[in-house]
Amino acid sequence: MIQALKHLQHARGKTVIFVGVLEKVTDEFGATTWQPQMEGTKAGRELPGIVDQVVSMQLFGRDAKGDWTLDETSAERRLVCRSGNPWGLPAKDRSGRLDVTEAPDLGALIAKIDGRAPAQSTIPS
Secondary structure, rough: HHHHHHHHHHOOOOOOOOOEEEEEEOOOOOEEEOOOOOOOOHHHHHHHHHHHEEEEEEEEOOOOOOOEEEEOOOEEEEOOOOOOOOOOOOOOOOOOOOOOOOOOHHHHHHHHHHHOOOOOOOOOO
């Protein structure tokens, strides 16, 4: 699995998108982390180091100050795109062009990563 991922990592001129499920893992000390749900613990640990972008989709709401907060009862989906985010969700932006959260529009996200003029998103941000 790792060899296949590394082969895709060096494919030039191609955009490869993996879609997966995260699982919440709590260790014996009560610390909670999110990990990709896949066979083989090594592949799951190494995957974020191989790929250029990691984004997590989550339901959000706005607090009284207008900031994004996790709200699973809300219908507002957002992509979490930066590591060190306040929600502890897996994310990584090697391009340096993404905000902490972005609208869930894959075309606009790829255009922003590539440095092209932002695509016209039909989804409000």
